[in-house]
Structure formats: structure tokens, C-alpha cells
Amino acid sequence: MKRVAVLGATGSIGASALDVIARHPTALRATVLAAGRQVDALVELCRQHRPEHAVIADEAMLGRLRDRLRGAGLSTIAHAGDAALVELVGGDACDTVVAAIVGAAGLPSTLAAARAGKRLLLANKESLVLAGELLMAAAREGGATIVPIDSEHNAIFQCLPDAPARDGLARIILTASGGPFRGRSRASLRDVTVEQAVAHPKWSMGPKISVDSATLMNKGLEVIEAHHLFDVDGDRIQVLVHPQSLVHSLVEFVDGSTLAQLGLPDMRTALAVGFAWPQRIASGVSGLDLLAEGGRLEFEPPDLDAFPCLRLAFDALAAGGTAPAVLNAANEVAVSAFLQRRVGFLSIPAIVEDTLAALPAIPAVSLDALHDADAAARRHASRAVDDRSSA
Known part of the structure; x- marks a missing residue:
């Protein structure tokens, strides 16, 4: 028990x-x-x-x-x-x-x-x-x-073998739904409203995570998570937009094999895996009928010009140390300001990028160092919000 x-x-x-x-x-x-x-x-x-x-x-x-x-x-x-x-x-x-x-x-x-x-x-x-x-x-x-x-990392967990077979891993591929603005240009996002940003095409989520999905920051945070969970460098992590949201992630090996985990978007599947692994138990989620779901699986690269938050997350991962904490804190401040209608949608990545540039990464040697970095990032981002909202 x-x-x-x-x-x-x-x-x-x-x-x-x-x-x-x-x-x-x-x-x-x-x-x-x-x-x-x-x-x-x-x-x-x-x-x-x-x-x-x-x-x-x-x-x-x-x-x-x-x-x-x-x-x-x-x-x-x-x-x-x-x-x-x-x-x-x-x-x-x-x-x-x-x-x-x-x-x-x-x-x-x-x-x-x-x-x-x-x-x-x-x-x-x-x-x-x-x-x-x-x-x-x-x-x-x-x-x-x-x-x-979370469905993406749980998918990778299911597809990755234990060491030493993991030595054959070539790369991890995280999938993203693309959010409510998939296919739109950067210029067209200038006048996005709060209501549009929180209207996710697939799921009903809280406002903050809905905005993160709209900016692709949520996928950037998942890239950082994948690095830590699976000990994989950022240059071996890729993101693909998959609007059907049925392939939760993929793992590619050096022999040319690629394994994917598919299923309906229901958290109970991942939780059942967590409780019972390596055994399988019933989760209450039905099996996947690809024909009933439309019979198509589409993939496309993310548009980093329209959605620079994903690029910023890769940059923070490469910088290491306190940079991911700075990224996360600045994003929280910027998203909150957007939800309060104090700044525009495109100000979110701009505030995050400005904060990362202003606070270079230092080693994350303790929780105190991370809390200090978080607090400094919130102060800087809040000033940037004030400057933009008063302009």
C-alpha cells in the first residue's frame, strides 16, 4: 500500500x-x-x-x-x-x-x-x-x-530507458500546442487583448499559465525543466509546435530511432504512471482513437521572432546559475502587469530580456542566492513596467 x-x-x-x-x-x-x-x-x-x-x-x-x-x-x-x-x-x-x-x-x-x-x-x-x-x-x-x-516531461520519462542505454540519446523534442496565436506575425500581436491571450484553443487554464502558453514562455520553462530532469544540454533539446496536442513529446536516439508518447490530454495518465511505474494501472482515461481525433499529426517549428520568450529561456539555460530564476521572476512581473492592462502583450518578452541583460547570472550555490536573484529581478522588472505604463 x-x-x-x-x-x-x-x-x-x-x-x-x-x-x-x-x-x-x-x-x-x-x-x-x-x-x-x-x-x-x-x-x-x-x-x-x-x-x-x-x-x-x-x-x-x-x-x-x-x-x-x-x-x-x-x-x-x-x-x-x-x-x-x-x-x-x-x-x-x-x-x-x-x-x-x-x-x-x-x-x-x-x-x-x-x-x-x-x-x-x-x-x-x-x-x-x-x-x-x-x-x-x-x-x-x-x-x-x-x-x-506535466505531460511533456512525463512522456520523455516513459520513452527514455535507464542507463547505460541512455548513452544512445541524441535529443529530446518537446511539443507545444502553439497557443491561441499560432501562425500570427509579431506585428499582429501588438494589440492583443487580455481576453484573447487567455483563450487557449485546447485547455481551460488559469490566466497566468494561459498567457505563458500564448507567449511560449511555458515551453521555455519546460526546456529548463527537461535539462535538469534528464541531464541533457540545451543544444540537445528541441521544441516543435504540434497543434493536435496528442504527441506529448519525442525522444530521438543515435541509431535513428525516435520514440513518442501519445495520449489524450488528461493529467490522470501521467499521475497513474507516477504512482505505479514501472507497472501500469488504470487511470480513468480512455485510449487514443486517432481516427476519431481527426487522423492527422502536424508539426512545425516555433516562430522565435513572434514568440521570443522561448529564445530567452534557451538563453537563460545557457547562462546557467541564477539566470533561470531571473527569467521566471521577470516573466511573472511582466505577465501580471499585462493581465492588469498596464503593459501590452509584446512588452512581456521585452521586460524579460531587459531584466536578464541587467542582472548577469551568478552561481546558484544556495536557496538564499536564488531568493536574492528572484527579488532583484522582480524589482528591476517592476521598474520596467512602471516606465512602460507611464510612457
Whole structure:
């Protein structure tokens, strides 16, 4: 019986993870559920899944969580704050951790799970973009198994053999849907509205990640993740636009073979792989009928003139050190300003590029160095936003 901690339990990935867990009651059990501020939603999940522990990030809500659990007649123990979550994921409460807390807030618990040698189902981009070197070192030292849960990296995970056969790897090919503006020129993007940018043609996502998809920054962040996860240099990582979104990624080998993983775009497939690998278990996702999906698989190169954020991510990866943290922080500031209608769509890559140029990379020797780089990038990008919004 695998004992699973689901971090970010009230989000979409948490819901998918709990769906898969519920399908295998003799093999999987949710023992720790963690959420940010949604006490009522967390308590309802505790009613359904009966975990041993529930954690709310906001420490001011501990009393409310404890009272609601008691009122529901549950024996689930209430906890609050990062320190409690780190202690739970690093201890005996679980052996498998679904890391789906959004943003840098998920980094401490993710690192704790890696250091404790857990099976880590990783859905937190920031853990790798901000601190990829530190996280992978912690996983090696702790003996953790990291299974990426986003569809592209999970596809690569499934296609890549273990060493020494991995020595035959030639390159990794990440696929991108192209977002809502695929095929448009840079000039035509000047007057893009917020509503247009968040209208993804394939998925309903939050506004920030929708804008990242529209700029192709999300794919740039995935390039950085792939470098850390699979120990592959940036010059052996390629991105192809694939509008059908059925081929999730491909792996090419030196003998000319290329392996691809295909499937419907449903996170439960990747989560089932993470829980059971190298075995396979039912996820609740149906098989892929290519004829029903249109019978066509199309690929095209990304337009780096129209979507320079992807190029900037490759540049940050090549610079190394703190550059990916600077890239990520500047992008968050710029996207937030765009969503607030303070700057235009094309200002997003311009602000990121300006911030990268202003803050040269230094070695990412510690979390403190990364936090400092993140803070400096946010200050610089915020000034750039002010300059553009007042012009």
C-alpha cells in the first residue's frame, strides 16, 4: 500500500491525483492532504478520502481547520504552515508525494521530499526552474525517485530507458500546442487583448499559465525543466509546435530511432504512471482513437521572432546559475502587469530580456542566492513596467 501526500489537494492536479488514488483502494491511500487557504474544500476532501493529516498553509486558519474536522467527526489531525508540511513529507506519514503546490511556495516541501528519498510526483515547475540544480542534487543524495507529472516531461520519462542505454540519446523534442496565436506575425500581436491571450484553443487554464502558453514562455520553462530532469544540454533539446496536442513529446536516439508518447490530454495518465511505474494501472482515461481525433499529426517549428520568450529561456539555460530564476521572476512581473492592462502583450518578452541583460547570472550555490536573484529581478522588472505604463 503506497501512502500518498497530495500537496495542492484542492487544485486541478490534486483532484486528478485523488481520482486515480480512489480507483485503487487496495494499492494507494491518501494519508496527507495539503491546501493553501481553502479550509472548507480541504475538509470536504478529508470527508471523502479520510487522510491521517490535513495541512493548511495559512497558519491563522489552523483553529478553523481543526474545528471543521472535529465537527465533521473526522480523526484527521490538523496542521498549518510550511514547517509542519516539511516535517510530514520528510517523515513516516507518506512514502509518495504529489508536489502540486503552485509557485515558489512549493519549493521547501518538494526539497524535503527529495532529501527524504520519497517517490516524488513533480508538478511544481518553480522547483526546477528556480532551483533545479539543488533539487536534483537533493534527490540523488536522498535516493528519491522523481517522476515528472506535466505531460511533456512525463512522456520523455516513459520513452527514455535507464542507463547505460541512455548513452544512445541524441535529443529530446518537446511539443507545444502553439497557443491561441499560432501562425500570427509579431506585428499582429501588438494589440492583443487580455481576453484573447487567455483563450487557449485546447485547455481551460488559469490566466497566468494561459498567457505563458500564448507567449511560449511555458515551453521555455519546460526546456529548463527537461535539462535538469534528464541531464541533457540545451543544444540537445528541441521544441516543435504540434497543434493536435496528442504527441506529448519525442525522444530521438543515435541509431535513428525516435520514440513518442501519445495520449489524450488528461493529467490522470501521467499521475497513474507516477504512482505505479514501472507497472501500469488504470487511470480513468480512455485510449487514443486517432481516427476519431481527426487522423492527422502536424508539426512545425516555433516562430522565435513572434514568440521570443522561448529564445530567452534557451538563453537563460545557457547562462546557467541564477539566470533561470531571473527569467521566471521577470516573466511573472511582466505577465501580471499585462493581465492588469498596464503593459501590452509584446512588452512581456521585452521586460524579460531587459531584466536578464541587467542582472548577469551568478552561481546558484544556495536557496538564499536564488531568493536574492528572484527579488532583484522582480524589482528591476517592476521598474520596467512602471516606465512602460507611464510612457
